[in-house]
Amino acid sequence: MAEAPCWIAPELESGANILYLQGRWRLAHVPGIAAEVAALRLAGDHCVLDGSRLEEIDTAAGFVLLHRLAELGCIARTVEVRQMAEAHARLLTLVRERMAAPSVASPTRHRGAIERVGHAAVLVGRILRAQVAFLGRVGVELTEMLRRPGLFRLKETVSQFETVTLDAIGIAALVTFLIGIVFAYLLGVQAQRFGAAIFVVDGVGLAICRELSPILVAVIVAGRSGAAFTAQIGSMKVQEETDAIRTLGLSPTQVLVIPRLVALIFGVPLLVFVGDVAGIAGGILVSAWQLDIAPATFVTRLHTVLAPSSVVVGLGKAPVFGVFIATIACRMGMSVARDARSVGEHTTSTVVQSIVWVIVLDAAFAVALQRLGI
Amino acid sequence: MDTVLEVDRVVTRFGSDVIHDGVSFAIQRGEVVALIGGSGTGKSVLLKEIIGLLRPTRGAVSLFGSDVWSASDAHLNELRGRFGMLFQDGALFSSLSVAENIAVPFREHSRVAEELINPLVGFKLSLVGLSEDTCRKTPAQLSGGMRKRVALARALALEPEILFLDEPTSGLDPISARAFDALVHTLSVSLGLTVFMVTHDLDTLLSIVDRAIALSHGAVIADGTIEAVRQSDHPWIKEYFSTRPSTRNGKEQ
Numbered sequence: 291m292a293e294a295p296c297w298i299a300p301e302l303e304s305g306a307n308i309l310y311l312q313g314r315w316r317l318a319h320v321p322g323i324a325a326e327v328a329a330l331r332l333a334g335d336h337c338v339l340d341g342s343r344l345e346e347i348d349t350a351a352g353f354v355l356l357h358r359l360a361e362l363g364c365i366a367r368t369v370e371v372r373q374m375a376e377a378h379a380r381l382l383t384l385v386r387e388r389m390a391a392p393s394v395a396s397p398t399r400h401r402g403a404i405e406r407v408g409h410a411a412v413l414v415g416r417i418l419r420a421q422v423a424f425l426g427r428v429g430v431e432l433t434e435m436l437r438r439p440g441l442f443r444l445k446e447t448v449s450q451f452e453t454v455t456l457d458a459i460g461i462a463a464l465v466t467f468l469i470g471i472v473f474a475y476l477l478g479v480q481a482q483r484f485g486a487a488i489f490v491v492d493g494v495g496l497a498i499c500r501e502l503s504p505i506l507v508a509v510i511v512a513g514r515s516g517a518a519f520t521a522q523i524g525s526m527k528v529q530e531e532t533d534a535i536r537t538l539g540l541s542p543t544q545v546l547v548i549p550r551l552v553a554l555i556f557g558v559p560l561l562v563f564v565g566d567v568a569g570i571a572g573g574i575l576v577s578a579w580q581l582d583i584a585p586a587t588f589v590t591r592l593h594t595v596l597a598p599s600s601v602v603v604g605l606g607k608a609p610v611f612g613v614f615i616a617t618i619a620c621r622m623g624m625s626v627a628r629d630a631r632s633v634g635e636h637t638t639s640t641v642v643q644s645i646v647w648v649i650v651l652d653a654a655f656a657v658a659l660q661r662l663g664i
Numbered sequence: 665m666d667t668v669l670e671v672d673r674v675v676t677r678f679g680s681d682v683i684h685d686g687v688s689f690a691i692q693r694g695e696v697v698a699l700i701g702g703s704g705t706g707k708s709v710l711l712k713e714i715i716g717l718l719r720p721t722r723g724a725v726s727l728f729g730s731d732v733w734s735a736s737d738a739h740l741n742e743l744r745g746r747f748g749m750l751f752q753d754g755a756l757f758s759s760l761s762v763a764e765n766i767a768v769p770f771r772e773h774s775r776v777a778e779e780l781i782n783p784l785v786g787f788k789l790s791l792v793g794l795s796e797d798t799c800r801k802t803p804a805q806l807s808g809g810m811r812k813r814v815a816l817a818r819a820l821a822l823e824p825e826i827l828f829l830d831e832p833t834s835g836l837d838p839i840s841a842r843a844f845d846a847l848v849h850t851l852s853v854s855l856g857l858t859v860f861m862v863t864h865d866l867d868t869l870l871s872i873v874d875r876a877i878a879l880s881h882g883a884v885i886a887d888g889t890i891e892a893v894r895q896s897d898h899p900w901i902k903e904y905f906s907t908r909p910s911t912r913n914g915k916e917q
Contacts, residue, residue, distance in 0.1 A: 317823045321775050348823035353787045377856050384854040388790045629758035629804040
């Protein structure tokens with residue numbers, strides 16, 4: 291036969307449907323086989339499968355055949371097999387036994403716009419509630435710890451402090467230094483027009499210490515340490531390590547969360563201070579280059595115009611940011627499901643939530659402090 | 665009989681650690697072979713070298729007569745279509761549902777029409793003894809035994825000629841483990857599959873395996889039928905078989 295390969299040759303022999311299976315019935319040929327099988331028509335619901343011309347058959351091809359025969363009304367009782375190699379017949383028997391299940395249909399549901407909005411709103415509510423609950427739980431465990439200070443893990447806390455603070459000094463200093471340069475430069479260009487170049491000192495000092503350094507440092511910490519916390523705790527959750535901690539009679543909150551929380555409460559203000567210094571250094575550099583304000587003049591001016599309260603406000607916001615970043619990161623880590631994808635999703639979510647919270651809190655501080663006149 | 669897999673004088677070193685020091689054996693079509701050996705004797709490493717995931721320091725591995733480590737990428741991918749691998753914990757893709765996991769090989773490596781994939785996936789699932797409602801679950805929602813079955817269905821998707829199993833029964837309860845053995849046995853007999861497994865499980869060994877290869881200190885210390893391996897004088901083999909009282913006298917109850 292030189293024409294296109296023919297997989298199945300139906301013949302009528304003394305009133306019975308004989309289906310000659312031919313050639314290599316393999317997965318690779320399933321598209322062709324499926325097309326031929328789909329075109330198959332039978333007289334009655336009896337048929338005989340003749341395997342004398344069959345070279346090979348695998349389960350996929352066998353399934354395609356039996357699936358179609360079942361559609362045509364041929365079931366186990368009415369399908370006979372003849373002249374087939376034993377292995378092939380055995381395979382067809384296995385396929386028939388196991389194919390009883392109906393086909394799979396798993397339609398993916400797509401949500402409409404309104405449903406998505408509603409879903410997101412419910413989700414935000416759930417996140418808020420979980421955050422408050424988690425803060426409460428940490429608070430309870432902290433009080434417990436105050437009563438029994440022996441529970442506090444100094445070593446773990448110090449090691450966390452090292453990674454979240456000391457190791458972040460470089461990046462925090464670099465970012466605030468560059469922002470100090472950019473800010474002083476932009477401000478300088480404007481101020482120079484009015485011959486008020488010296489006011490750059492007022493602007494840079496206030497902006498860096500009160501707003502920019504805390505915000506930037508918090509964002510860096512959220513991206514750096516927050517993500518790390520979630521990934522660490524999350525993979526511990528996946529490996530059932532948190533369950534092991536609980537089984538050993540310890541509290542995961544005390545072992546994992548509180549050291550990280552304390553590390554950030556102390557670490558973030560220190561990084562903000564580093565940021566203050568670096569940002570002002572950037573300002574000094576630009577002032578000296580661009581605006582001919584000698585560094586000594588800059589510093590003297592800074593002494594007189596920068597209110598200590600501004601620096602204190604900036605540093606005071608830092609621990610609050612730290613608390614939120616640490617609790618969000620640890621809560622997200624603790625709520626990881628038992629698979630790898632979930633760790634990634636929760637880590638992303640930690641960073642997003644942390645940054646949003648930091649900015650919301652910062653806005654709240656700005657309004658509140660304004661009202662209080664600080 | 666044709667040789668499906670041949671491992672020829674494989675040497676593996678990690679730094680100064682010698683894992684394999686000249687391991688050789690050959691597997692014929694239709695055999696069910698178990699690779700046994702204590703923890704840390706490099707069984708899983710050898711398996712990775714066979715399926716082309718880890719390059720041996722020296723020596724050759726050939727599958728279906730072609731050398732795995734000198735094959736071009738295209739040729740290696742073609743070879744990959746001819747064997748199935750069941751990883752120890754299933755290694756299911758956690759971002760996909762069970763049905764999608766099994767559909768991956770069909771979508772990527774066959775020209776099967778989209779409307780035929782779903783019935784085929786359903787069939788593969790029932791082939792490994794799982795019911796329809798498993799389909800929409802994610803791997804995280806499955807028990808260990810079900811995860812292995814799904815992974816087996818995925819490994820069987822492209823109708824492999826040889827199936828590699830890495831500790832197929834570890835982490836399963838004895839009942840599920842025996843059921844899994846029975847499943848592998850049925851499939852190997854009905855589909856004419858060659859099976860090469862790394863296992864610690866004596867019950868698996870005694871029930872479905874034709875031939876065992878024992879690895880110790882980087883070399884093959886015994887290779888033959890279970891009965892022949894059991895007769896070996898090697899202390900590790902003696903100890904291994906004596907862990908089960910009923911086999912101590914070389915006889916099953």
